Amino acid sequence: MRTGPIEMLDLLQEAATVFSIPRDTQLDKMAETYAKILGWFPLDILKKALQEYLTTETRRFPRPGDLYPLAKRIQSTPKSSTLKDETMTWYQDGMWGPCPVCDSVLEDPGPEGKKRVVVHHDAQRHREVDVPFSGPRSN
Numbered sequence: 840m841r842t843g844p845i846e847m848l849d850l851l852q853e854a855a856t857v858f859s860i861p862r863d864t865q866l867d868k869m870a871e872t873y874a875k876i877l878g879w880f881p882l883d884i885l886k887k888a889l890q891e892y893l894t895t896e897t898r899r900f901p902r903p904g905d906l907y908p909l910a911k912r913i914q915s916t917p918k919s920s921t922l923k924d925e926t927m928t929w930y931q932d933g934m935w936g937p938c939p940v941c942d943s944v945l946e947d948p949g950p951e952g953k954k955r956v957v958v959h960h961d962a963q964r965h966r967e968v969d970v971p972f973s974g975p976r977s978n
């Protein structure tokens with residue numbers, strides 16, 4: 840089901856509670872544009888994409904291009920997938936975003952960029968849900 844400008848406006852208003860926007864911003868006009876670009880994603884996917892966006896360091900109001908890749912990735916993850924499958928997909932996708940199990944993220948390789956980029960997993964959390972991980976651990 841497509842997401843229309845009305846639902847999109849709700850989403851933008853939610854984002855506007857977090858990010859400051861100019862007082863004269865016409866959210867309803869923006870919602871029409873966002874709906875043209877993102878409207879083919881179902882609303883629940885877009886809501887998840889916004890949630891994910893809000894957990895990043897970004898401090899500006901999300902543009903359609905910010906939400907698009909998040910929504911696409913969330914949509915491509917089958918609903919029936921287990922945590923194990925999600926973790927596999929996460930590895931295959933290049934460990935983009937937090938680990939589905941323990942929320943650990945890729946560490947910055949540093950200015951020299953030579954060190955291997957790694958995720959330090961929470962081994963205990965992985966044991967609890969019985970999903971294996973590869974690489975170093977944080978505990």
Ligand SMILES: [Zn+2]
Pocket residue numbers: 938939940941942943959960961965972
């Ligand atoms: Zn992990």
